[in-house]
Amino acid sequence: MHYDIIGDIHGHAEELRQLLNKLDYQRSGHGYRHAERQAVFVGDFIDRGPANAEAVQIARATVEDGNGHAVMGNHEFNAIAFHTQRPDCREFFRCHTEKNQRQHQATLDQLSSIELREATKWFKTLPVAIELDGIRVVHAAWQPTDIQTIETALDKLGRFTVDFLTFACQQDSPLFRAIENVVKGPEIELPEGKSFVDKDGHERFNTRVRWYANPAELTLQSYSIGAGDVLPDEPVSPRSSAGIASYPASERPVFFGHYWLQGPPMPFAPNVACVDYSVAKQGKLCAYQWNAGDTVLNPAQYVWVDALN
Ligand SMILES: [Mn+2]
Known part of the structure; x- marks a missing residue:
């Protein structure tokens, strides 16, 4: 399979539609499809932009219809924790402080309570890291030991359940550190x-x-x-x-988002590429067109649209 790895969307659904058009995807139900390729979303669908509900809807339908894949971003993890109440008190796993509220405000304003509940339910199904044939994808950092720690905990405690979050949100627990490293970056x-x-x-x-x-x-x-x-x-x-695990030059290409890059898209290394070029900060929504068998990444494979505002 060939894959188009798509960067952090942050509620910029119109740029996402334009990018998918540019990549020759066709509208299919609420999502998009391509006869020979699949979309791979690096997470951070929500917060900041003007069309959070549509951004989630497009990504979710594309994935659920078998036309794409997605991993969880820190904004999805934070949303789950923001909306899940601790069992022992009235607090939420992510406290509703002014700063946390502000970071999530666009989503809170734009999604109905049903949409918010549905979106959070979908976020809980997302893996934190995926291996497809020939590539690896994660939101922030490919840290094998930490990925294993998270996957073991998800199996044992359930996917982002209260039990899972109890460990995951406990400062400096191994699971807390693992999520920080993989989803937020070391x-x-x-x-x-x-x-x-x-x-x-x-x-x-x-x-x-x-x-x-x-x-x-x-x-x-x-x-x-x-x-x-x-x-x-x-x-x-x-x-x-x-x-902190570095990424050996002999490994298959790894893709991620998260880092708010600026300037001309460029792989970090022959087998390492970030696809987040800051659409939510007047940058671009970016994709890397990866073709089956490519082991050396090439700046010419980046495709993007400029942010609309
Ligand atoms: Mn991020």
């Missing part, structure tokens, strides 16, 4: 006294990293993603990057 602590301001204006003392790379070959600045250019060109402390 981060390292900045050296004492260093911080930067992220795209949402929050001061951060950690940075997301190029988990697929070997930190011994990079500096703190070149290992980090999304921290601008404020970090020092000093070695990455082995202690801070311990436990």
Whole structure:
């Protein structure tokens, strides 16, 4: 099979329709289909954009009709936790703080309560990582041990059940760490006294990293993603990057979203490609057209549409 791996949509359904058209998909029921190819969604269907209900509807129908695949993004995981009440108190697994509420507001405003319930039900069915013939897909980072930890817990405790969430939302439990790493991406602590301001204006003392790379070959600045250019060109402390699995050059291609990239789409490495080019920040909704058997990724295989607003 050939696959078109599609980046974070974040409620930008119109750009999704345009992108699928550009990729030669045809409307089919509520979703889309292609005679020779399948769509693969990297997650983060919701939050921020103007058409969250339609974004979920298109992705879901495409997957459920057998014309595509999807993995869970951090926004779907957060939505499940936001809408599931803890058994021991009135709190939700993701607290309804102003910040968490704001992050989810577009979805809350645009989906009816039935749509929200249905969407959350679908999110719970999504795998956190998939292997298709010839490729791997995950929302943020391919971390084999962590993926195994999550899958074992899902089998044992049920898919995103109250029992699962009880462990998953317990700060620094192994399951919490595993979900952070796979769905939100591994981060390292900045050296004492260093911080930067992220795209949402929050001061951060950690940075997301190029988990697929070997930190011994990079500096703190070149290992980090999304921290601008404020970090020092000093070695990455082995202690801070311990436990992060790099991605060997001999492995099949891996695709993911999550990283809010800007500029011309470009694989990170011959077998590593991010497809999130920030449609929700005036960037592009992007896909990588992968053909069966391709082992070396090529920037010419990226296809995109520009954000509409
Ligand atoms: Mn994300």
